[in-house]
Amino acid sequence: MAIIDDGIFKDEWYDEVIKAQQNAYTPYSEFNVGALLITEDDEYVYGANIENASYPATICAERTALVSAYARGITKFKACVVITDAKDPASPCGVCRQVLKELTHDDMPVYMLSKDKRCIKKTVDELLPLGFSGKDMD
Ligand code: THU
DSSP states (O other): OOSOOSSSOOTHHHHHHHHHHTTOBOTTTOOOEEEEEEETTSOEEEEEOBOOSSGGGOBOHHHHHHHHHHHTTOOOEEEEEEEESSSSOOOOOHHHHHHHHHHSOTTOEEEEEOTTOOEEEEEHHHHSTTOOOGGGGO
């Protein structure tokens, strides 16, 4: 059965985001998050949360994926998928929403998955309505 039937989501993305989550480094929270970016060429870029004993130095899964992509010169995406160990789908934190706004596009869908394959889909703009961007400095 399809996880979400919107003509965009591909069921294989579930397996790929689980792979991403497996690289989480979470000795402090033990809360593993995986993020998968799907590029415009249907390539995958993986991210996982990487924690630090100095807690604010922790980097969320969504941001590790985005920064990893940009460091490889990849800047065009068609979707982002996020998964955690929580019972219900979890949504990106405020900092990640801001970085998604900066480095992707407002219409890009973000699929938040639970392990039992329930999904919430929101665009970047829906996650950060009236978000601040470079345009606001014109
Ligand atoms: N975390 C993410 O990776 N993404 C989010 O959007 C929310 C939180 C991580 C950070 C930390 O390693 C753990 O989840 C608990 O906050």
